[in-house]
Amino acid sequence: MSELREKALELIDQYINNENLKKHLLATEALMRALARKFNENEEIWGIAGLVHDIDWELTKENPEKHSILGAEILEKEGFPKEIVDAVRIHNHIHNLEPKTLLEKALYSCEEMTGFIVAVALVMPNKKLSEVTVERVMDKFKEKSFAKGANREIIKKCEELLGIKVEELAEICLKAMQEISDQLGL
Ligand SMILES: [Fe+2]
Numbered sequence: 001m002s003e004l005r006e007k008a009l010e011l012i013d014q015y016i017n018n019e020n021l022k023k024h025l026l027a028t029e030a031l032m033r034a035l036a037r038k039f040n041e042n043e044e045i046w047g048i049a050g051l052v053h054d055i056d057w058e059l060t061k062e063n064p065e066k067h068s069i070l071g072a073e074i075l076e077k078e079g080f081p082k083e084i085v086d087a088v089r090i091h092n093h094i095h096n097l098e099p100k101t102l103l104e105k106a107l108y109s110c111e112e113m114t115g116f117i118v119a120v121a122l123v124m125p126n127k128k129l130s131e132v133t134v135e136r137v138m139d140k141f142k143e144k145s146f147a148k149g150a151n152r153e154i155i156k157k158c159e160e161l162l163g164i165k166v167e168e169l170a171e172i173c174l175k176a177m178q179e180i181s182d183q184l185g186l
Pocket residue numbers: 024028053054111
């Protein structure tokens with residue numbers, strides 16, 4: 001394991017208590033690694049950005065307007081590469097910061113797909129990722145009353161920002177999550 005990933009996991013231990021949030025971070029890392037491979041980008045940098053992107057979630061629960069700003073500060077202080085710090089800061093869309101690099105665009109538009117796929121897995125008969133298909137994810141994506149917390153408008157931005165259809169994102173994300181299903185407990 002890289003030194004940077006080790007450091008990221010240490011920070012997670014320090015800042016995150018909620019097991020589901022830890023799983024969300026691992027799922028986002030897996031997705032970001034898969035996207036980096038697709039775009040021929042730095043897999044380690046993209047993966048770690050996914051792994052730490054919600055590092056301040058529990059600290060900012062009462063102050064959602066601080067979410068991602070505080071996280072970026074923590075990561076900067078810990079010496080994380082600037083491209084990771086910037087991508088983390090920008091990913092919270094309530095700040096209306098414009099994602100500029102491909103890494104920023106990917107984290108901004110794609111990370112909510114992991115939570116969406118968890119929601120789909122949880123309504124399958126055995127609640128397993130292995131039962132989920134891309135077709136099922138897309139059916140649920142169109143069903144407005146399902147997993148209302150997932151911001152479809154942000155996820156759909158992958159089309160203009162990355163040039164990939166939501167369906168392709170769902171496929172990449174599902175496969176990446178299925179590969180670590182034991183760690184996700186799904
Ligand atoms: Fe997140």
